Amino acid sequence: MPWALAVAVLGGGFGLLIGSFLNVVVYRVPNGMSVVSPPSACPGCHSEIKAYDNVPVLSWLALRGKCRSCHEPISARYPLVEATTGVFFVVVAIRFLPHGLLSEAPANFGASLLALVAFLYLAAISVALGLIDLDVHRLPRAIVLPAYAVGAVLLGASSALTGDWTALLRAAIGMGSLGLFYALAWFFYPAGMGFGDVTLAGVLGLFLGWLGWGPLAVGAFSAFLFGGVFSIALIALKRIGRKGGIPFGPWMLVGAWVGVFVGPAVWHGYLSLLGVA
Numbered sequence: 001m002p003w004a005l006a007v008a009v010l011g012g013g014f015g016l017l018i019g020s021f022l023n024v025v026v027y028r029v030p031n032g033m034s035v036v037s038p039p040s041a042c043p044g045c046h047s048e049i050k051a052y053d054n055v056p057v058l059s060w061l062a063l064r065g066k067c068r069s070c071h072e073p074i075s076a077r078y079p080l081v082e083a084t085t086g087v088f089f090v091v092v093a094i095r096f097l098p099h100g101l102l103s104e105a106p107a108n109f110g111a112s113l114l115a116l117v118a119f120l121y122l123a124a125i126s127v128a129l130g131l132i133d134l135d136v137h138r139l140p141r142a143i144v145l146p147a148y149a150v151g152a153v154l155l156g157a158s159s160a161l162t163g164d165w166t167a168l169l170r171a172a173i174g175m176g177s178l179g180l181f182y183a184l185a186w187f188f189y190p191a192g193m194g195f196g197d198v199t200l201a202g203v204l205g206l207f208l209g210w211l212g213w214g215p216l217a218v219g220a221f222s223a224f225l226f227g228g229v230f231s232i233a234l235i236a237l238k239r240i241g242r243k244g245g246i247p248f249g250p251w252m253l254v255g256a257w258v259g260v261f262v263g264p265a266v267w268h269g270y271l272s273l274l275g276v277a
C-alpha cells in the first residue's frame with residue numbers, strides 16, 4: 001500500500017507538471033509555434049511569467065486568476081487542465097501499477113513500468129489532442145504521428161521483456177483494423193470524419209490492441225456510442241443542425257480510455273454470456 005500511495009503521489013505531481021506543459025502545447029502547436037521558446041508570457045501585457053507564478057494550480061489560486069503585472073484575468077481553463085491531467089495520471093498509474101519491486105520478477109516489473117510510461121504518454125497526448133480538436137477541429141500530425149513510434153518502442157520493449165509476442169501481434173492487428181475502418185469511413189463519408197481521425201485511430205488501435213481484445217473492442221465501440229448519443233441529444237435539443245460541427249476526436253479518445261479501464265471486464269462478461277469463458 002505505501003508503494004501504491006507513493007506511485008499515486010508521484011504520478012499526480014508529475015501529471016500536474018505535464019498538464020502545465022500541455023497548456024502550452026494546446027495553445028502553440030496548432031499555430032505552428034515552438035513549445036520550448038519563447039518562455040510563457042501573459043497574453044495581455046506580454047510580461048514573461050516567472051517560475052514562481054508558473055506552479056501548477058497553486059499559482060493561479062495565489063494570484064486569484066489574475067496576471068501579476070497587468071491584473072488581466074487568466075482563464076480558469078489553465079488550472080483545470082493541470083488538475084485534470086494530475087488526476088488522470090494518478091488513475092493511469094494505479095491501473096498500470098507494477099505490484100512491487102520485491103514481489104515481481106525484474107523482467108515483469110520492467111515490463112509493467114514500460115507499459116505505465118507508454119500509457120501516461122497516451123494520457124498526455126489525449127488531453128492535448130482532445131482540447132485542440134475542440135478548439136480548432138484539428139488533430140495535429142506533429143502530435144499524432146510520433147505516438148506510433150513511442151507506442152511501438154515502449155510497448156514493443158515491454159513485450160520483449162516478458163516474451164508476450166501475442167500482445168504485439170494484437171497491437172499490429174488493432175492498429176491496422178481501426179486505421180482501416182476509419183480510413184473507409186473517411187473515404188465514404190468525408191463530412192463526418194477528418195483525416196486526422198484516421199491517423200489517430202491507428203494510434204489508439206495500437207495501444208488498445210496491445211492491452212487486449214476487450215480494450216480494443218470496447219474502446220472502438222464506445223467512441224461511436226458516446227459520439228452518437230451526444231449528437232442525437234444535441235440535435236434533439238436543437239442546439240445544432242444535422243451537419244453540426246462536433247469534432248469526433250474527443251469521442252475517440254474518451255472511448256479509448258473507457259476501453260483501457262473497463263474493456264477487460266466488459267469483454268470477460270461478454271464471453272461469459274456466450275459461454276466461451
Ligand SMILES: [Zn+2]
Pocket residue numbers: 042043044045046047067068069070071072
Ligand atoms: Zn499581464
